[in-house]
Amino acid sequence: MIFDFGYLVLVLALLLSAYGSVAGFLGGRLGPGGSLEQRGSLRALSPAYGGNATYLFAGLTSSSFHAVYAVTALVGAAAVILWYGLLNDQFQIAYIWNSSERSLPTFYKFAAIWGGQAGSLLFWTLLLGLFSTATALTYRHTQRALMPYVNATLLAALLFFLVLLVFSANPFEQVGVVPPDGRGLNPLLQNYWMVIHPVMLYLGWVGLTVPFAFAVAALLSKQLDRRWVRTVRRWTLIPWMFLSAGIIMGSQWAYMELGWGGYWAWDPVENASFLPWLTATAFLHSVIIQEQRGILKVWNVTLIWLTFTLVILGTFTTRSGILSSVHSFAQSPVGPYFLVFLSITTIGFLLLLFQRLPFLQGENEIDSISSREGAFLANNWLFAGITFVILWGTFFPMFSEILTGTRISVAAPWFNRVAGPLFLLLFVLMGVGPLLGWRRTGAAALRRQFIWPLLAGLVSAPFFLFTSRNPFPVAGLSVCVFVAATIVQEFVRGASARRRSRGEPVHAALWGLLRRNGRRYGGYVVHFGIVLIGVAIIGNEFYQSTTHVTLAAGQSVDLAGYTLTYTDLESRRSSNHTEIRASLVVADASTGRALGTIAPRRNIYDKAPDQPTSEVGLRMTPAEDVYVILNGWQGDGSSATFTVYINPLTMWMWVGGLLVVIGTVVSVWPHPQPARSARAVPAGLSDRAGPRQVLA
Amino acid sequence: MWALLLFISVVSAAAIGYVIWPLVRPPSVQHPAAGEELAELMTRKDAALQAVRELAFDHSVGKIEDADFERFNRLLRQRAMGLMRQIDQYEPGTLQLEEALEEEIAAFRRVGEAYSDEGRGRLREE
Numbered sequence: 123m124i125f126d127f128g129y130l131v132l133v134l135a136l137l138l139s140a141y142g143s144v145a146g147f148l149g150g151r152l153g154p155g156g157s158l159e160q161r162g163s164l165r166a167l168s169p170a171y172g173g174n175a176t177y178l179f180a181g182l183t184s185s186s187f188h189a190v191y192a193v194t195a196l197v198g199a200a201a202v203i204l205w206y207g208l209l210n211d212q213f214q215i216a217y218i219w220n221s222s223e224r225s226l227p228t229f230y231k232f233a234a235i236w237g238g239q240a241g242s243l244l245f246w247t248l249l250l251g252l253f254s255t256a257t258a259l260t261y262r263h264t265q266r267a268l269m270p271y272v273n274a275t276l277l278a279a280l281l282f283f284l285v286l287l288v289f290s291a292n293p294f295e296q297v298g299v300v301p302p303d304g305r306g307l308n309p310l311l312q313n314y315w316m317v318i319h320p321v322m323l324y325l326g327w328v329g330l331t332v333p334f335a336f337a338v339a340a341l342l343s344k345q346l347d348r349r350w351v352r353t354v355r356r357w358t359l360i361p362w363m364f365l366s367a368g369i370i371m372g373s374q375w376a377y378m379e380l381g382w383g384g385y386w387a388w389d390p391v392e393n394a395s396f397l398p399w400l401t402a403t404a405f406l407h408s409v410i411i412q413e414q415r416g417i418l419k420v421w422n423v424t425l426i427w428l429t430f431t432l433v434i435l436g437t438f439t440t441r442s443g444i445l446s447s448v449h450s451f452a453q454s455p456v457g458p459y460f461l462v463f464l465s466i467t468t469i470g471f472l473l474l475l476f477q478r479l480p481f482l483q484g485e486n487e488i489d490s491i492s493s494r495e496g497a498f499l500a501n502n503w504l505f506a507g508i509t510f511v512i513l514w515g516t517f518f519p520m521f522s523e524i525l526t527g528t529r530i531s532v533a534a535p536w537f538n539r540v541a542g543p544l545f546l547l548l549f550v551l552m553g554v555g556p557l558l559g560w561r562r563t564g565a566a567a568l569r570r571q572f573i574w575p576l577l578a579g580l581v582s583a584p585f586f587l588f589t590s591r592n593p594f595p596v597a598g599l600s601v602c603v604f605v606a607a608t609i610v611q612e613f614v615r616g617a618s619a620r621r622r623s624r625g626e627p628v629h630a631a632l633w634g635l636l637r638r639n640g641r642r643y644g645g646y647v648v649h650f651g652i653v654l655i656g657v658a659i660i661g662n663e664f665y666q667s668t669t670h671v672t673l674a675a676g677q678s679v680d681l682a683g684y685t686l687t688y689t690d691l692e693s694r695r696s697s698n699h700t701e702i703r704a705s706l707v708v709a710d711a712s713t714g715r716a717l718g719t720i721a722p723r724r725n726i727y728d729k730a731p732d733q734p735t736s737e738v739g740l741r742m743t744p745a746e747d748v749y750v751i752l753n754g755w756q757g758d759g760s761s762a763t764f765t766v767y768i769n770p771l772t773m774w775m776w777v778g779g780l781l782v783v784i785g786t787v788v789s790v791w792p793h794p795q796p797a798r799s800a801r802a803v804p805a806g807l808s809d810r811a812g813p814r815q816v817l818a
Numbered sequence: 819m820w821a822l823l824l825f826i827s828v829v830s831a832a833a834i835g836y837v838i839w840p841l842v843r844p845p846s847v848q849h850p851a852a853g854e855e856l857a858e859l860m861t862r863k864d865a866a867l868q869a870v871r872e873l874a875f876d877h878s879v880g881k882i883e884d885a886d887f888e889r890f891n892r893l894l895r896q897r898a899m900g901l902m903r904q905i906d907q908y909e910p911g912t913l914q915l916e917e918a919l920e921e922e923i924a925a926f927r928r929v930g931e932a933y934s935d936e937g938r939g940r941l942r943e944e
Contacts, residue, residue, distance in 0.1 A: 123822050130826045138837055184840035192833045267854050347858040348865055414869055559881030560872055561890050570880045615879045 125215055128203035129294040135196035136284040139277045142189020146274030149182035150267075150343060179270075186273040190258045193280055194251030201248045204241060204293050208234050214300040217241055217293045223304040223729055225698040230307055233317040236324070237307050239441065239456070240293035247283040249328040254280065257332050257357070268350060271339030272332075279331050282463045290456050306698065306729030313735075315375035322368030323395055327433045329361025330398060333405075334430035337423050341474045346481045348413060351422070355409050356790055358426075362402045363786035369395050370655075370779030381736030381751045383668060383767040385775065386659075388537040393516040394436025397509055401429040404505035411495045414560060416485030420475070421502070423482070427471045432509075434464050439516075490562040497555035504548045511540050538663070546598060549656060552649055553605035556612055574611055579604030595664035598656065605653050609646045616643065636788050644789030651781030654774040661746075661771025670753075672763040682768040684717075684748055685709045691759030699727040701737075704752045704762050708741055717741065722752035722764065746770040856908045859901055866898040 204217070208231045213219040221238040222231055235241040254276040261269050287293065310316075333354045340350040372395065373385035386392060405425040408418050438460035475482075488495050515532040522530040557563075557571040582603040586596040616639075617631035626634060635643045671679045673688035680686075687707045694701040702724045708717045722739035739750040747769040755762040873894060877887040 123819075126822055127826060130822075131829070134826070134830050134833060138833060142837065181841045185837055188837045188840060192837050196833065345854065345858075347861065349858055349861045352861060352865075413865055414872070557881070559876030560869070561882070562886050563881055564883040564886060567881055567883050619878060 124203055125207065125212070125294040125296065128200045129288075129292060131196050131200045131203075132284060132287050132292075132294075135193045135200070136281065136288050138189050138196070139193045139281040139284055142186045142193065143274045143277035143281055145182045145189060146186030146270045146272075146277060147342075149179055149186055149270035150274065150339070152179035152182065183266075183270040183273075186270055186277065187258050187262060189277060190251075190254045190273055193277065193284075194248075194255045197244070197248050197251045197280075197284075200293075201235070201244055204235055204244060205232065208232065211304070213302075213304050214296050215293075216295045216297050219297060219301055219304045221304070221307055223306040223698060225728070226304075226307055226312075227697060229314075229317065230312055233311070233320075234307050236320045237311050240287065240291040240295070242320070242324075243283060243286055243291050243456070244293045246324055246328060247280060247287060249324050250276070250280055250283060250331060253329055253332055257335070261353070265349070265353065267343045267345045268336065268339040271342045272335045275335035275338045276331065279335075282459075286456055286459055290459055306727065309699075309725065309727045309730050309733050309735045310379060312699075312725075312727070313375060313379045315371055315378065319368055319371035319375050322364050322371055324368075326361045326363075326365025326368050327395075327398065327437070329364060330358070330402060330429050330433055332357045332361070333426050337426040338471065338474070341423065341471075341478045344478065344481050346419060346478065348416070351409055351412050354426070355406070355413070358402055358406060358409070359786055359790050362399070362406060363783055363790070365395065365399050365402065366782045366786070367779065369399060370776065370782070373779075374776060377772075378738055378740070379735060381738050383666070383749060383751075383765070383769065384662060385772075388512075388515065388532075388534045390516050391436075391440045393512050394432075394440055397436060397512060397516075398429045398432040400505050400509045400512070401425050401432060404502045404509075405429060407498045407505075408502050411498050415488075415495060417488070417495075418499075419482040419484060420479065423475060425502075427468075427475070428509075431464065431468060432513075434460060434467070438464060492558060492563045492568065494555055494558045494560050494563075497551055497558055501548060501551045501555065504544055504551065508541055508544045508548070511544065512537065515540070542594070545656075546601060549598075549601045549605055549653075552652065553601070553608040556608055556646065556649070571611075575604050575607035578607035590664060592664060595660050598660045602653050602656050602660070606650065609650050609653070612646055613643070640788045640791055644785045644787070644791075647785030647788060648782050649785075651778040651783075651785055654778030654781065656778075658771050658773070658775035658778065661774075662769050665770040667768040668766065670763075670765050672761055674761045675759065679764075679766065680711050681766050682746075683711050684768065685711045685714070686748070686750065686764075686766060688762060688764070689719075691755055691762055696725075698729070699725045701725050702752070702755065704739070704755065704759075704764070706739065706750060706764070708748055720748065720750055722750045724752050742773050744771075744773055747772045856905065859905050859908075863898060863901040863905060866894055866901055870894045870898065 204215075206212075207215050207218050208222055209228065211218070211222065211224050213222075217238055217240045218234075221234040221241060226234070236245045254273075257276065258269070258273060261272070265272070336350050336354045336357065340346050369392075372392065376387070376392075377385040402425075405422060408422055408425065411418050412422050438457060441456055441460070488499065490496060515537050518532045519529050522528060553575060557568075557575070559567070563571070579600045583596060583600040586599045590596060613632065613635065616635045617628060620626055620631040620634050621628070624631075624634075636647075667682040669679060669681050673679060675688055675690060678685050678687040685708070687709070689705045689707055691702065691704045694703060703721050704723075705719055705721050707719055709715060710717060718741055720739035720741050723737040724734045725737060726734045736751055739752070741748040747767075749767040749769050751765045751767075753763040753765055870891065873882065873887065873890055876882045877884075882890070
């Protein structure tokens, strides 16, 4: 009964989201500056309010807020019911039967809600509801012209996902008979990174609906000023941070679980998460120009729409099955629904944008190319170019099948060859941008700013030539040194300025920079994290060594300065799988000194014996990883087959990812604001939520 | 079955009642359209003051040359003054605009605190 109740709760949420969306839209039309208020056409329709459209506006708008809260609560109740079913092995529910089993550890039973199609859509809807509620609560007293439309857009997005849940992917669908046990969770998902990685990705993807909602609201209300831009920047940074963390964690999962020696294969699902990251990153840069100079308004709105569209497009491609992927764990006939939603949002948004073009004129022009805004503009072109290249490569199999009848996939080398040089240019700009001032940087200032970082990059190049004759890694690492030097220079100059003016010790001056100007210096921390990721990619791509070998017990293999000796093989039993574990002693090849033991494994799951998963054996150091995959073995353990990789600098990928998150937190963290000198902010006008009751 | 219907009916009635309640009893609210314009002016003024601050910082660390700094600083200050003048029409202030501008910039600088003496001195001279 409780599961029937769960389904009916979703139906009720669907009805309320439809109502709330209409209420929000009408409330916006009646609100300050709204077209219906100007025409007075609602007076005839609102006798209950004495013909006063203001009260009707307040009623409808407040009702849309209530709808957001109610829909979130109902979806939350449905999710709790599904979790209850998962944790209590209620296999009469088809989703639970397909995604869980009695012996599955509780940890994974909880995570199984995002392990399949219907559950992950429910989880997506829950997160969207929570983001919508957070937005509504934050701005319930402010942004009065925008919020009705923001609510309407968020509720429309919720409506779409609820339509999917109610009509196409019902998580509470029941099977005729109660099976004694479930079919088990996909073995590849039974990894601790898979518990947290999808949550991060979903938080990123779902969170990017909020800036889209604000963009739609700004266009509908014609309030295309700087307020919504300021508001939306923070609401883009937070999901961007989650998306970044999700991508890095996904790479970590692929590195540890898929067992092919790398972390990124330009797979359609990986690209689906990376594409909105690229456009959101472009937006985070170009929005600063709009804030500072009042230009690039059309471009910024377009980037927000593009980011949201790429989120939906990525979800559509990976769930509809039109592109195959090692990461696709959830496929069902939801594709047509996504396609319709994508078409409606695209056509609707572009028509609206076209109508509002007269309100999106730039207030200034770029004074000089040698300015920060010039560098940001160039970086936006590059981001757009990279997005196009990756989009083309991702969808090429589909295009080729349509045009030639043959499905031709584009492999990782193509992406590396085409996107690689563009990323190198992007890195150059990442170093150049911070060295330029706003508006115009003259020749003398350019010399002053560039001399040390350029020198650092150039001096390092010959050193890198000793490590490789290939120009690409040498150029790449030199550019990384150049960018790192610009960041260090920025911190040194900023800290020196503080020390001169305040006499602070170095650590206090650096803390002061982050605390007082976190937006700028948090951004530099993010850049430094990206540099480290770049270094790790170059190390893994150009300096990797590998061998494939079969070893008898006691035999050794030498690779890149290491000696690996196979010692033994053992079998262990866990709750729902058998673990085959090989042990190898790692030693320094030149001195023979033992460095440690590593243990590559294979897990053979009871419910999927023909799908053994690989758990790599890893010895991670800042210089390089010794990475071993167990490929096969003799039954008695007398010999085993391994693939061994030496992956230089890979650890810096994870350190860089951590810095990206830390830098974003510094950037988003509220910083001290100046007190208003002579004029207080009138009630309900501050962008920061205040205590005053205005609406809702 | 009947229990399910009863339970979902109660939940539906509560949820629908909660959502449409504001239509039955709309919150009493006044929202002059002018408020939105004032909020926008204040945001633009803050952006202009932030730009003055960024310009001073860039100048202090050698990213902007003196001649460019003079020109852009004058432009930005004029813009900030213009915005403050417009805001003054909504809420007449007691301070002179020049003084008010200096006070606003000082307030921004107090929380910024990242300027060198060089940039600070130049702003005061103007």
